[in-house]
Amino acid sequence: MNAQKENFLLAVEGLTVSFDGFKAVDDLSFYLDPKEIRVIIGPNGAGKTTVLDLICGKTRATAGSIRFGGKELTKMKEHQIVHAGVGRKFQNPSVFEDLTVFENLEVSYPQGHTVMGALAFKRDAAVIEAVERIADTIFLSDQLNEPAGLLSHGQKQWLEIGMLLIQKPDLLMLDEPVAGMSVAERKKTAELLRVITRDHTVLVIEHDMQFVGDIADRVTVMHQGKVLSEGSIEHVKKDPKVIEVYLGH
Amino acid sequence: MKTNSPLQWLTSREGIYYLLLALLLLVVLPLTLDAFRLNMVGKYLTYAFAAIGLVMCWGKAGILSLGQGVFFGLGGYCMAMFLKLEASTPEATSNQSTPGIPDFMDWNQITELPGFWQPFHSFSFTLIAVIAVPVLLAFIIGVAMFKRRVGGVYFAIITQAIAAILTILIIGQQGLTGGVNGITDLQTLMGWNIRTDAAKTTLYFVCVGLLFVSLLVARQVQNAKLGRILVAMRDQETRVRFSGYDVASFKVFVFCLAAGLAGIGGALFTLQVGFMSPSFVGIVPSIEMVVFCALGGRYSLLGGVYGALLVNAAKSGFSESFPELWPYAMGALFIGVVLAFPNGLAGLYERYIMPLEKRLPVIGKYLDKDSPEPQAPPVVSDQLSAEKS
Numbered sequence: 179m180n181a182q183k184e185n186f187l188l189a190v191e192g193l194t195v196s197f198d199g200f201k202a203v204d205d206l207s208f209y210l211d212p213k214e215i216r217v218i219i220g221p222n223g224a225g226k227t228t229v230l231d232l233i234c235g236k237t238r239a240t241a242g243s244i245r246f247g248g249k250e251l252t253k254m255k256e257h258q259i260v261h262a263g264v265g266r267k268f269q270n271p272s273v274f275e276d277l278t279v280f281e282n283l284e285v286s287y288p289q290g291h292t293v294m295g296a297l298a299f300k301r302d303a304a305v306i307e308a309v310e311r312i313a314d315t316i317f318l319s320d321q322l323n324e325p326a327g328l329l330s331h332g333q334k335q336w337l338e339i340g341m342l343l344i345q346k347p348d349l350l351m352l353d354e355p356v357a358g359m360s361v362a363e364r365k366k367t368a369e370l371l372r373v374i375t376r377d378h379t380v381l382v383i384e385h386d387m388q389f390v391g392d393i394a395d396r397v398t399v400m401h402q403g404k405v406l407s408e409g410s411i412e413h414v415k416k417d418p419k420v421i422e423v424y425l426g427h
Numbered sequence: 428m429k430t431n432s433p434l435q436w437l438t439s440r441e442g443i444y445y446l447l448l449a450l451l452l453l454v455v456l457p458l459t460l461d462a463f464r465l466n467m468v469g470k471y472l473t474y475a476f477a478a479i480g481l482v483m484c485w486g487k488a489g490i491l492s493l494g495q496g497v498f499f500g501l502g503g504y505c506m507a508m509f510l511k512l513e514a515s516t517p518e519a520t521s522n523q524s525t526p527g528i529p530d531f532m533d534w535n536q537i538t539e540l541p542g543f544w545q546p547f548h549s550f551s552f553t554l555i556a557v558i559a560v561p562v563l564l565a566f567i568i569g570v571a572m573f574k575r576r577v578g579g580v581y582f583a584i585i586t587q588a589i590a591a592i593l594t595i596l597i598i599g600q601q602g603l604t605g606g607v608n609g610i611t612d613l614q615t616l617m618g619w620n621i622r623t624d625a626a627k628t629t630l631y632f633v634c635v636g637l638l639f640v641s642l643l644v645a646r647q648v649q650n651a652k653l654g655r656i657l658v659a660m661r662d663q664e665t666r667v668r669f670s671g672y673d674v675a676s677f678k679v680f681v682f683c684l685a686a687g688l689a690g691i692g693g694a695l696f697t698l699q700v701g702f703m704s705p706s707f708v709g710i711v712p713s714i715e716m717v718v719f720c721a722l723g724g725r726y727s728l729l730g731g732v733y734g735a736l737l738v739n740a741a742k743s744g745f746s747e748s749f750p751e752l753w754p755y756a757m758g759a760l761f762i763g764v765v766l767a768f769p770n771g772l773a774g775l776y777e778r779y780i781m782p783l784e785k786r787l788p789v790i791g792k793y794l795d796k797d798s799p800e801p802q803a804p805p806v807v808s809d810q811l812s813a814e815k816s
Contacts, residue, residue, distance in 0.1 A: 260671035
């Protein structure tokens with residue numbers, strides 16, 4: 179059993195968090211294979227974002243375990259979880275508006291993360307190369323020297339994804355990456371995610387079923403803090419419980 | 428940000444600003460002011476150390492401390508203790524009931540030098556303590572607050588409370604600290620009389636020298652990746668945390684840096700003014716330091732220096748004619764800065780004077796080829812940061 183467990187990149191078991199008695203996530207279990215693209219869907223208040231918060235350490239679990247590549251995340255600090263290889267994108271684009279696109283990516287570059295390291299950090303060729311490569315992936319090569327505050331909403335979303343990519347995480351967690359985007363931006367984002375998903379394990383929260391169908395290997399449907407259904411997109415689309423609470427008749 | 432040779436840097440736009448300040452402080456003021464006024468400028472400059480610290484801590488990292496007077500005072504007291512012990516030789520204090528201890532201790536029926544005073548017989552210990560004591564206290568406060576994620580207004584209020592507590596402690600422990608009068612009657616530093624005009628002028632130049640050292644250290648931090656992380660923390664603390672940084676340790680670092688700078692300022696203050704008292708420790712001086720920094724421009728290191736100089740000069744000028752009106756004037760100044768130009772003088776300079784520079788015949792072209800490095804964030808976030816403060 180244990181040997182089998184270690185094959186999962188992420189194993190969430192019996193995860194529970196209660197806010198003043200309200201169980202936002204209730205005895206939740208799911209497993210992610212390496213290189214899998216998993217999408218979590220579910221109605222508002224189902225606890226989707228809370229699950230990501232729990233994995234990245236923003237919220238502390240009341241009970242249960244989150245094992246990631248053999249490490250127990252529930253006891254680790256946020257920055258340690260990042261160093262363990264988990265990257266998190268927030269729902270609202272959170273980039274450093276007063277810094278340029280280049281500096282945003284540079285700050286996210288996985289080097290010089292201690293006070294002394296950050297003092298001694300040198301912008302060497304490797305850093306410049308990495309930043310330029312990522313900027314190219316996220317369509318921002320021409321905006322490298324612009325303050326991030328001047329980017330459009332969609333560009334900020336891409337920048338934040340880029341900031342995760344440069345960290346080289348094993349697991350990428352994206353919270354509604356296409357929310358608030360124009361149709362054209364949506365298309366480009368789907369393209370971007372397809373590139374990313376080639377060599378990352380990705381956990382995405384999304385509402386856009388078309389988009390979900392495009393990218394997901396498997397879908398987990400959450401409702402009231404629990405897993406309602408899990409499987410391929412076709413499977414969950416046909417599940418009567420899912421139709422009842424989420425997709426509608 | 429590019430690593431240029433020092434000479435190239437000095438001829439860049441930023442380098443010229445530093446040279447102009449050096450010209451003002453090292454040539455213009457010493458030539459035009461008499462020893463008394465120059466000593467006053469030296470006193471103002473000691474506050475500039477605290478202002479530079481606040482630029483790093485508040486302007487860059489967004490951590491508003493209303494207790495910098497604490498660190499300024501601790502640095503000042505460390506120096507004052509050394510000078511007082513030097514002044515209290517058994518011969519000089521032979522008419523006391525216990526000769527060889529500071530006079531105020533004798534008045535308070537203390538018969539033996541307290542243990543924590545002992546190490547201040549040593550000048551090298553004192554020099555270390557001037558920086559180490561404020562940094563240590565800042566470290567303790569920082570770890571206690573930032574590791575628990577106390578920030579923003581709560582942190583500001585706590586620093587203010589610490590300023591009040593320290594003042595009360597110093598005043599209450601009269602026998603150990605000199606109480607409300609402070610530590611007075613300081614005459615010599617290692618046998619060198621610091622009360623003469625010549626000594627005061629020398630101390631002024633020492634102060635300017637150390638100010639530039641501090642400016643360059645702060646600039647070094649600002650231009651390292653660490654400086655960008657501080658700015659990033661001000662904007663999006665959570666994002667920094669989830670980019671893999673232990674945010675608390677960066678906050679502790681910058682708070683300690685600010686405290687150390689304030690401590691140096693305090694020690695120089697004691698040397699140039701000749702005494703130290705609780706009135707430089709408490710809430711009012713702490714808030715004044717924030718005003719220096721806000722007026723000069725809290726994103727700009729040089730702005731902090733000019734802010735300290737101008738507000739203090741205005742304070743002296745104003746107090747000479749209308750002493751009771753000064754607090755109101757300063758309050759109005761602070762409100763005015765926050766409402767009208769939240770980026771202070773440095774912000775005004777960037778917005779209104781920098782565009783004019785280009786029209787200057789020769790210099791304009793010269794400066795123009797040098798792309799300016801904006802000190803203040805772009806206009807979009809002006810409102811936001813003003814609200815946050």
